[in-house]
Amino acid sequence: MKPLSATEAVARIEAGTLTAEKLVRDCLDRIAEREPVVKAWAFLNPDLAVAQARAADVIRGGILRGVPIGVKDIIDTHDMPTGHNSPIFQGKIPFGDAACVALCRTANAVILGKTVTTEFANRHPGPTTNPHNPGHTPGGSSSGSAAAVADGHVPLAFGTQTGGSVIRPAAYCGVIGYKPTFNDFSRVGIKMQCHSLDTLGLMARTLDDIALFRGAVLKLPPVAIDPGIPRPRIGLCRTPIWNEASADTKKLLEATAGKLADKGAAVIDVAFAPTFNDILDDHGAISGWESARNYADERLRNPDKVSGELMAGLKKGLDVTLERYVAAQRKSVAFKAHVDSLFDKVDVLICPSAPGEAPAGVEFTGDPRFNSIWTLAGTPCVTLPAGTGTNGLPLGIQLVGLRHEDDRLLSTAAWVAAHLN
Amino acid sequence: MKPLSATEAVARIEAGTLTAEKLVRDCLDRIAEREPVVKAWAFLNPDLAVAQARAADVIRGGILRGVPIGVKDIIDTHDMPTGHNSPIFQGKIPFGDAACVALCRTANAVILGKTVTTEFANRHPGPTTNPHNPGHTPGGSSSGSAAAVADGHVPLAFGTQTGGSVIRPAAYCGVIGYKPTFNDFSRVGIKMQCHSLDTLGLMARTLDDIALFRGAVLKLPPVAIDPGIPRPRIGLCRTPIWNEASADTKKLLEATAGKLADKGAAVIDVAFAPTFNDILDDHGAISGWESARNYADERLRNPDKVSGELMAGLKKGLDVTLERYVAAQRKSVAFKAHVDSLFDKVDVLICPSAPGEAPAGVEFTGDPRFNSIWTLAGTPCVTLPAGTGTNGLPLGIQLVGLRHEDDRLLSTAAWVAAHLN
Numbered sequence: 001m002k003p004l005s006a007t008e009a010v011a012r013i014e015a016g017t018l019t020a021e022k023l024v025r026d027c028l029d030r031i032a033e034r035e036p037v038v039k040a041w042a043f044l045n046p047d048l049a050v051a052q053a054r055a056a057d058v059i060r061g062g063i064l065r066g067v068p069i070g071v072k073d074i075i076d077t078h079d080m081p082t083g084h085n086s087p088i089f090q091g092k093i094p095f096g097d098a099a100c101v102a103l104c105r106t107a108n109a110v111i112l113g114k115t116v117t118t119e120f121a122n123r124h125p126g127p128t129t130n131p132h133n134p135g136h137t138p139g140g141s142s143s144g145s146a147a148a149v150a151d152g153h154v155p156l157a158f159g160t161q162t163g164g165s166v167i168r169p170a171a172y173c174g175v176i177g178y179k180p181t182f183n184d185f186s187r188v189g190i191k192m193q194c195h196s197l198d199t200l201g202l203m204a205r206t207l208d209d210i211a212l213f214r215g216a217v218l219k220l221p222p223v224a225i226d227p228g229i230p231r232p233r234i235g236l237c238r239t240p241i242w243n244e245a246s247a248d249t250k251k252l253l254e255a256t257a258g259k260l261a262d263k264g265a266a267v268i269d270v271a272f273a274p275t276f277n278d279i280l281d282d283h284g285a286i287s288g289w290e291s292a293r294n295y296a297d298e299r300l301r302n303p304d305k306v307s308g309e310l311m312a313g314l315k316k317g318l319d320v321t322l323e324r325y326v327a328a329q330r331k332s333v334a335f336k337a338h339v340d341s342l343f344d345k346v347d348v349l350i351c352p353s354a355p356g357e358a359p360a361g362v363e364f365t366g367d368p369r370f371n372s373i374w375t376l377a378g379t380p381c382v383t384l385p386a387g388t389g390t391n392g393l394p395l396g397i398q399l400v401g402l403r404h405e406d407d408r409l410l411s412t413a414a415w416v417a418a419h420l421n
Numbered sequence: 422m423k424p425l426s427a428t429e430a431v432a433r434i435e436a437g438t439l440t441a442e443k444l445v446r447d448c449l450d451r452i453a454e455r456e457p458v459v460k461a462w463a464f465l466n467p468d469l470a471v472a473q474a475r476a477a478d479v480i481r482g483g484i485l486r487g488v489p490i491g492v493k494d495i496i497d498t499h500d501m502p503t504g505h506n507s508p509i510f511q512g513k514i515p516f517g518d519a520a521c522v523a524l525c526r527t528a529n530a531v532i533l534g535k536t537v538t539t540e541f542a543n544r545h546p547g548p549t550t551n552p553h554n555p556g557h558t559p560g561g562s563s564s565g566s567a568a569a570v571a572d573g574h575v576p577l578a579f580g581t582q583t584g585g586s587v588i589r590p591a592a593y594c595g596v597i598g599y600k601p602t603f604n605d606f607s608r609v610g611i612k613m614q615c616h617s618l619d620t621l622g623l624m625a626r627t628l629d630d631i632a633l634f635r636g637a638v639l640k641l642p643p644v645a646i647d648p649g650i651p652r653p654r655i656g657l658c659r660t661p662i663w664n665e666a667s668a669d670t671k672k673l674l675e676a677t678a679g680k681l682a683d684k685g686a687a688v689i690d691v692a693f694a695p696t697f698n699d700i701l702d703d704h705g706a707i708s709g710w711e712s713a714r715n716y717a718d719e720r721l722r723n724p725d726k727v728s729g730e731l732m733a734g735l736k737k738g739l740d741v742t743l744e745r746y747v748a749a750q751r752k753s754v755a756f757k758a759h760v761d762s763l764f765d766k767v768d769v770l771i772c773p774s775a776p777g778e779a780p781a782g783v784e785f786t787g788d789p790r791f792n793s794i795w796t797l798a799g800t801p802c803v804t805l806p807a808g809t810g811t812n813g814l815p816l817g818i819q820l821v822g823l824r825h826e827d828d829r830l831l832s833t834a835a836w837v838a839a840h841l842n
Contacts, residue, residue, distance in 0.1 A: 078722070088517075095513055102717035183617055183750065184743075186714040192609045195616075219714060220743060293607040293640060296523035301499070322605075322641060326825045329604065333757075404747045 003030070003152035006067045006209040013057075013066045020066025024053035024110055027068050031153045037134050038151050039127040040144040042073040043080050044113035052110040062108025064216050069104055070148045070157035072141075073114040074121050075200075076189035077101055080111070084191055085119045085126050087305045088298055098189025100158060100200055100217050107216040112154055115144030118365060120295065121160055121193055124307040125365050131173060132393050136358040139169030140365030142203070146173040149203045156213050157203045161375055162193045162287060164354070164368025166201030167383045171353035171396030172366065174385045178202045178210045178410075179371075181403050182378030185217050194290040196329070197283070197375050207414050210382070214406070223407050227414040234260055234416075235270030235346035237400070240277040241369055246356030248389040253352060256386060256397055256420065260350075263419040270342055270349060279335050280369055282328035283376045289325040292317030332376055336403070339377045343402040348412045353396030357389035370398065380406040382413045386420055424451070424573035427488045427630040434478075434487045441487025445474035445531055448489050452574045458555050459572050460548040461565040463494040464501050465534035473531040483529025485637050490525055491569045491578035493562075494535040495542050496621075497610035498522055501532070505612055506540045506547050508726045509719055519610025521579060521621055521638050528637040533575055536565030539786060541716065542581055542614055545728040546786050552594060553814050557779040560590030561786030563624070567594040570624045577634050578624045582796055583614045583708060585775070585789025587622030588804045592774035592817030593787065595806045599623045599631045599831075600792075602824050603799030606638050615711040617750070618704070618796050628835050631803070635827070644828045648835040655681055655837075656691030656767035658821070661698040662790055667777030669810040674773060677807060677818055677841065681771075684840040691763055691770060697756050701790055703749035704797045710746040713738030753797055757824070760798045764823040769833045774817030778810035791819065801827040803834045807841055 004012070004023070012018035028046050035041060049068065056066040076082050076094035083089050096102075101111060116126035118141040128143040130136040131151035138147040142159025146169035149157050159166040161179050170177025178201055185200040192198060202213045207225050215222030236257045242250070261267040272279070292299075292314045298306050299314050306314075342349065352370045359366055374381050380403070383396040399416060401409025425433070425444070433439035449467050456462060470489065477487040497503050497515035504510050517523075522532060537547035542562040549564040551557040552572035559568040563580025567590035570578050580587040582600050591598025599622055606621040613619060623634045628646050636643025657678045663671070682688040693700070713720075713735045719727050720735050727735075763770065773791045780787050795802050801824070804817040820837060822830025 078718070092516055095510065096718040097722065099715050099717040102721050103714065106717070106721050183711075186613075186711070186717070187616055188613045188715040189718065192607075195608055196604050218743060219717070219739070290604075290607070293524065294520050294609040296520040296527070296607070296640070297499070297517040297610065300523050300527050301518065318640070322639060330825065336754075404751065 004155065005206045006064065006155040006204065007206065007212055009067055009155065010065050020053040020056040020110060021050060023066055024049050024068050024112065027112060027154055034151055034153065038129055038131050038147050040115055040148040040151065040153060042083055042085065042114045042116045042144060045080065048079065049110060049112050056108050056110055059108055063212060063222060064104055064107040064109035066108065066110060067156060068110040068112035068154045070112055070115040070145050070154045071101060072145050072158050072160055073117045074160060074191040075101060075158055077111060077114065080114055082114065085117050088302045094189065096189065099186035101189065103219050104216050109216065115148055115157055117141050118143060119307050119310055120191060121162065121165055122310050122313065123365065124309045125362055127362065129362060130358050130393065136360055136393060137172065137362045137365050139172035139358060141165040142169050143365065145203050146170050146175060149175045149205060155204060155209055159201045159203055160190060161199045161201050161371065162197045163375060164371025166203065167371045167381055167398055168354045168366055168368055170203050171383045172358035172394065174394030176204050176207060176210055177383045179381045180214065180406055181380045184406065192294055194287045194294065196286050196290060199375060207410060207417060211410055225414045226411040227418055229411045229415055231264040231266070232347040232412045232415055233266045233345065235268055235342060235349045237270045237349040237351045239351050239370060239373060240272060244355050245352050246389065249352045249356045249395060252387060252395050253350065253397060257350065260416060260419055268345065270346060273338055276335055276338060279376065280372060282331045283372045285320050285324050285328035286332065288317035289320040336377055339379060340403060348409060349400040351398050351400065353383040353398040357391050357393035357395060374400050379403050380409045382409060384413060384417050425576065426627045427485065427576040427625065428627065428633055430488055430576065431486050441474040441477040441531060442471060444487055445470050445489050445533065448533060448575055455572055455574065459550055459552050459568050461536055461569040461572065461574060463504055463506065463535045463537045463565060466501065469500065470531060470533050477529050477531055480529055484633060484643060485525055485528040485530035487529065487531060488577060489531045489533035489575045491533055491536040491566050491575045492522060493566050493579050493581055494538045495581060495612040496522060496579055498532060498535065501535055503535065506538050509723045515610065517610065520607035522610065524640050525637050530637065536569055536578055538562050539564060540728050540731055541612060542583065542586055543731050543734065544786065545730045546783055548783065550783060551779050551814065557781055557814060558593065558783050558786050560593035560779060562586040563590050564786065566624050567591050567596060570596045570626060576625060576630055580622045580624055581611060582620045582622050582792065583618045584796060585792025587624065588792045588802055588819055589775045589787055589789055591624050592804045593779035593815065595815030597625050597628060597631055598804045600802045601635065601827055602801045605827065613715055615708045615715065617707050617711060620796060628831060628838060632831055646835045647832040648839055650832045650836055652685040653768040653833045653836055654687045654766065656689055656763060656770045658691045658770040658772045660772050660791060660794060661693060662701070665776050666773050667810065670773050670777045670816060673808060673816050674771065674818060678771065681837060681840055689766065691767060694759055697759060700756050700797065701793060703752045704793045706741050706745050706749035707753065709738035710741040757798055760800060761824060769830060770821040772819050772821065774804040774819040778812050778814035778816060795821050800824050801830045803830060805834060805838050805841070
């Protein structure tokens, strides 16, 4: 049976044909069945989840009435540990909820549990597998959130992205991922990796659910997606790392552009000005400088509890000079203005969500660079499932909108989704 | 006896004529004498401070060898509570150190204790008094840090600024305050109020100490201040709220500009383009939108433990629409570029550090708006003590540098300080 979307669930609960408790118990049943293989959850207390659901049934109301949500385990919860996939934080319960969690609770959501993250949302992986094939990674760092949504454990989950940690795992798992315009969502209670880049993001199986979830996090009435927008102007943006995309990804993007043109979209090629061809180096300089300092406490007080992988990355970050960091910050300002200017001629850019399908094994969560570009740009991004690759695993296409035009991006994504198949 | 600067203390400790333990005991003695009146400390455990000092004497080395530091009580410490001047957090000890604290510890500093903050670095005051006159506020939100440095309790202290919370209290207390370029300093482990604005800052009694302290926080060898720079080009920037400055502040600024011109500086008047005359409204929209969401957990789970003052501010923040927030974010991008352009003709801007002297009473910590302008601009700022007002309390002048040119600002500040008297 196809799992309910959040939007459907709220409608049924409001109509009295479903209770939050039944919905949550169904999710828990699905998890009990699948978790031994998928391993999406870092913490799950079924009794606490059911108690929240019963409370939601009593309270009634709220735009997320009774909807269970998965919370990436670098995001604080006052009633569950936040472990960051690190022995330093194992079992530690924060003093409060992250703002995004508090805002969902006040929208009457059920915080179902904590989803597996890579260590501190960096590279060292957790145990989660790809629900489409347990021999492959779900991507990262929001590994558990992507897998849990894809596998029907929850309709909604939080991820975070500093490089490619929302869009890439969503694409690998075949769900919708959304990274909002930088700064729109609160980051209180979310472990800070890189203050110039960290972005809270959302995962769901439908765009309507993304819009609903976004409303709760913004503490605003959700802006309904408008699929009746005029035919969009689409820019096919191969990005400076196009050659690192797999053959099936390249083919998918170009075929999608062609298909959307056939459906009436105006499609043009869009490229960065050559001065920005090395913009990923600037992302690297910023993330290196900032993370090396931001993890000072872990690095200095608990070096034996930091993975070798992360410690090596932090040491590399210490090699970035202040001059290099400043140059990268200055370039990122220019890059943001340049990216803004690309939207003079298009409503949306399309580009790969990842180089290709999810890699084999769970040790390597995949290459984030097709996403890091846009994390640096601060643009809103959506990945839509758009078929499968040569291994039968999901491929996504990434839609990039103009900064601060998230509503327009989501409606354009709905137009694209409607015309993809 | 004039208290030692950090730079002097490190030199004496390195020369073997002083120990960290003696230095810390001297500070504790001074605090014991003055704290009943000044009330600068939210947490202080003399035994823990002395133990750290003894360890520093054993470890030796480190650019802050043995130097005691005051830490604003919204900044995490793994061995002391972080109370945020809120009953919600009273007595709660964080899991780790803020990155800035960890970086100072690795520079062999002594974390002496936690300094009084207003509630969550917002407006609701703590008990701290102005060391120059206990009938007056020390300013806020970094009240205890400014008072402790001014009164010789510690040579160095951390503050944070979202509006005017470093520069203003430093000016009211007659010490040097420094707010770096936005994003240069890590914010990990510092309670987030407004992610677009929050800036960690430093307080000290000498510019050399600011440079030393900054080196530790950046984890870089300190860049020595160069007082031998060429005569600077100075822009007298009255700002759009000049009329809200007191008569003695206006007189001080204009007299200072005249005096520096006499000493060889090239002084011109600099004004914002008229479109930015209302830029403080944009600061208000950004801080209102962000803080209303960022304190969601406190507001929703512990409304009875939030001051009426803060709760009213948060509710007002909820009235800011997303459209208004986005407009303010867009305007702040344009404002940053405009402020950058002002530096085509000058090396530094001078403007008031506050409307005037510290107000009477401790209930109102003063008007932050002469600082909020530059917090939004993301520029580095320094306040220098520059005389007294009609009540005999300190007045400061604020020097504003080009973003990312903090070294140049500090050296220019040294030139100005040398020529002020």
